Amino acid sequence: MADQQTIKVSIKRQASPDAKASTETFEIPYRPNMNITSLLGEVALNPRTVSGVDSTPITYDSNCLEEICGSCAMLINGKAMMACSALVDKLLGAAEHGQKPDLSKTITLAPLSKFPVVRDLAVDRSVLFENLKKVKAWVPVDGSYDLGPGPRQVPQIQEQRYPLSNCISCTICMEVCPQFNDATGFVGAATIAQTKLFNMDPAGKVLKEERLRALAGDGGIQECGFAQNCVQACPKQLPLTEAISDIGRDVFVQQVKDFFTR
Amino acid sequence: MAAAAPPAPPSSAPLRGVQPLRAGEGHSFFWRRLHSLSGIVPIGAFLVEHIVSNFEMLNGPMAYAKQVLFLNSLPLVRVLEWSFIFIPLAFHALYGVFIAVRGRSNVNVYPWAGNFGYLMQRVTGIIALLYIAYHVATQRFMGTNLPEHPGAAFAKVQHELANPVILAVYVIAMIATCWHFAYGIWLFAAKWGITPGTEARKKFGYVCGAIGTVLCVMGLTAIYAVVVKYPNAPEDVMPEVPAGVSRVAPVVAPRDLKAPLQVAVR
Amino acid sequence: MAATPRIIVVGGGLAGLSAVIKIAEAGGTVDLFSIVPVKRSHSVCAQGGINAAKDLKGEGDDVLKHFDDTVYGGDFLANQTPVKNMTAQGPAIIDLLDRMGVPFNRTPEGLLDFRRFGGTLYQRTAFAGATTGQQLLYALDEQVRRHESEGKVTKYEGWEFLSAVLDDNGVCRGIVAMDLRSMETRTFAADAIIICTGGNGAIFGKSTNSVVCTGSAQSALYQQGAFYANGEFIQVHPTAIPGEDKLRLMSESARGEGGRVWVPRDRNDKRAAQTIPEPERWYFLEERYPKYGNLVPRDIATREIFKVVYQDEMGIDGQPMVYLDVSHLSPERQNKLEGILEIYEKFVGDDPRKVPMKIFPGVHYTMGGLWVDFQQQTNIPGVFAAGEADYSIHGANRLGANSLLSCIYGGFVAGPEALKYAKTLKPQTGDGGHAKELARQKALNEALLNNQGTENPFKIWRELGDAMTKYATIVRYNAGLDECDAKLVELLARYKNVNLSDKSQWANTSFAFTRQLYNMLELARVIVKGARMRDESRGAHYKPDFPDRNDERFLKTTMAAFVNGAPEITYEEVDTGWIKPRPRVYTSS
């Protein structure tokens, strides 16, 4: 395998939530069109570091491998990205498809920094699901039995709702947000976008006021400092700042109404 | 009962890290929105007023004195000053510091325009805080009491700016404050849902940029007037006169701009 | 009888969540187990849409035509009664999903929009952009979250089902599951369990499936005595994007919206695809199937592409690839495909709006699965199954966009049926077999951790995938299948010698994977054995040596039982009570 081209990947590892973190570097046989998940697969196949120490396969979350399940968010070369859609060639500097990458560069992988590490690159992101519960991100249907068709909906509404419904709960928008941290306990952009999605639904509307009140709680929408990283980094290109703006207005109006009527 | 025992809840550890939304709890929404609003009115409004007033310096010490006199002759001026300037400003400043220290800026990793703006809003806010504290202390509460001696305003500022370090501080603070205010209006519109669309925010960005630039230029013009245009202004262009006697304005000639600059050093 | 029956649902894809919703709604309490957070289940990957004959396009479609298309598309191997029920419920299920807030595409009048899919002549597929599965899964996930917040559902995300707990009478009393973080293995009591653990694409190494689609749970149950039915029917999707780690699907909707499959007429044509003029392109599907054109059923399209590449040697540049072209479509049509076109652009780097895509068939779906009766119950009392994990509905070949429907339908049947069963269940004697099963699973864990062998489990998996893809996918020969089974036996032997490089007991993913690998190997044998014994061609199962369908011998359900450590095959009559089997030809009709 002497002439086999290789690439180096340096991975931040941590055995358990309380263990100390360390970094291991692996050398991986290079093939064109690899992505980070296939690279991690190669490590599992031969978990031996560059210095020849026998190590273990990397623990990380993944499932769909096509950027739709939202599992595999991690820091790749320091930036939050989806591992399955992060192409090695591009990370190594091949600007265009088919161009030759620079194999001397090292790729670094680390877990998302704002979530508790479970192990290696796997983190606990359940806070997002908790937040979705807090804003009642669902349509409270009467029941799952046959109640006939839903209300008619002009395509324009669908066209606004659909992009919001594409959120894969990857939490990248939260990771990159300067306001999302222990001090603020900010909900993050994803939950705000989901609030908008359900407030726009003809039947989901009935919970609109409750959702808006929830979002006025501590850690709510007010914590957004409009840094706009969320919208830049979101792999699904959700119109997050637009949602924050819209919901910001709605929450305010609701608070004023509540002030005078409750 | 058929089943032996109900299973225990999932053994996943209690949530660590960033905590979930405290839905409907607390009052931070109110304070945060008040902070946002206070930046526009009254503080922003005051800034506009202040810069417009200071722009009078371009017309010389007398004109400026009149302006200061006018402002100080407003009814209940002390009450207005405290309730519309000092208290809101103190609130905005202190709460602003509280906001700023709780953010975790990451422009080094994500060098994007919005993120840069976010950081700058904090940096310029802190600059404004330090500057205003110094500026108000020296101009309003130390030295000649300007409400009583409006005629001394021009000179007082001029003495102050005679020190090049202070001059630099004023210039930097002026730019920083105008940036902070202009971007602040933009932020306000975005957060309150006045400009929800990307396109709207872009267009409003130009408007805010224009506002900021105009204010900044006007502010710097005032500094220019003090430092360059009217050197060696009289100590007091409005000496105390008995009531009923109309003042005669002493003429202060503008400096010959072609002559070499002489900064009054005392 | 239990005061409130306790049901365990394993799997949080569409099928599992549907079952949970029905049970929670009926007042039952549910424990929901899933390896991945349910919102990340494989169902999110479904792109194209979900079928239901609502006939909103004035084409005269109706549920009986949907029924017929499904049975005919499945080459008459499916039991017809459940198919009939499913197609009849289709429109109501779509309405429900619509009410739950799924952002289905709309017509200008505000009604649901429908598109055409393979194996039918009607526009019967409702869709939400090109991410229908994601939207449906989210809608159900949200409903379950709502029930969860009301205390009716407890989620055990990050827990893997290892086996069922069976009492002395072979009645299911719960499950053994393992926490994939703490690696704690324990039992959970239940009056009935519903297995909704999806597909088994991982057995073929690379497939269009998600990583957790190993079929491990189904295999574990098969090894505990459940019948595994029609295992040999594996759908190979005609259009997938060959990739390093996975075959990414290019949904049938690409063809539904007018996408065309072709190769250059001249096999030495080296020109860029866009520059090849129309007459020099060979639209082989349209030429051979004038009526259905590019929308012939998947098994047929797959075999045609396979033939063009390997028999006619007409693959692009001699590679196993053909063009799927949507570049001629109007921007509006392309917009409807946005999600999937993005996948191509993201993972391949070319813009399919301008350049024809290069695609090849990839393993996609298993028609086979746990045998269930018409109430979705397996032959183990108290074990129900639904979704891709069961074998019902699709027969020898699944029609596009029927799976999402069958998952929801299956869950909607299994949930209430499990509840009904649980209410009449006699109390268990003793501990119901919990201690024994737990001890068995713990012993397996111990053995694996203490194994001192030399085999890397990931290498075994790779060899498994290669063998299965080579011998047991599009074209099958008996000699090859024999060779494949020999390989599986060899791999099972080598498995005994596997060595875990990671022996820690915290979030040890390779440990969990290695456990699943064993189950994959056992299930692979079921697939191969079933294929070996079925000497005919039907639906997705194609043997050139037996090119015709043989109803006399094989209009039967393959039933695999785990006997003495190997699959034993028997056959069961198929319910053909509604539609008389007829030859399946798509060239004309």
Ligand SMILES: Cc1cc2nc3c(=O)[nH]c(=O)nc-3n(C[C@H](O)[C@H](O)[C@H](O)COP(=O)(O)OP(=O)(O)OC[C@H]3O[C@@H](n4cnc5c(N)ncnc54)[C@H](O)[C@@H]3O)c2cc1C
């Ligand atoms: C790329 C792609 C596109 C598709 N497009 C369409 C389409 O357009 N239309 C259509 O009708 N069909 C489509 N299908 C098929 C359809 O998506 C699947 O058949 C369907 O989603 C299966 O759903 P499910 O509920 O049975 O299982 P899944 O969604 O696969 O869920 C399985 C669940 O079981 C859990 N699980 C698995 N094993 C265990 C275990 N041992 N212990 C605990 N939990 C476990 C998993 O965590 C997961 O929650 C497509 C399939 C693929 C691969």
Ligand code: HEM
């Ligand atoms: C060209 C630059 C500036 C000049 C020449 C200037 C001048 C003055 C003077 C002379 C006073 C005293 C007025 C009085 O006591 O009635 C004053 C007060 C004050 N200035 Fe400035 N100023 C400048 C810039 C700024 C800036 C950028 C700010 C920031 C917001 C600011 C905030 C204040 C405040 C808060 C007071 C006290 C207000 C009051 O008591 O009415 N100034 N300034």
Ligand code: HEM
């Ligand atoms: C004195 C020290 C000051 C500090 C520490 C400070 C701090 C801040 C901070 C941190 C923000 C950002 C809030 C957020 O993003 O959520 C902010 C916003 C703002 N500030 Fe200040 N500020 C100060 C002075 C001023 C002054 C003098 C003005 C007016 C000229 C002003 C006007 C604004 C406006 C308009 C906003 C936007 C409000 C919003 O966030 O919606 N600030 N300030």
Ligand code: SF4
């Ligand atoms: S909004 Fe975007 S970045 Fe945030 S969780 Fe959803 S998909 Fe991820």
Ligand code: F3S
């Ligand atoms: S990055 Fe954060 S501060 Fe607001 S605009 Fe986005 S949520």
Ligand code: FES
């Ligand atoms: S593995 Fe699903 S998003 Fe990457």
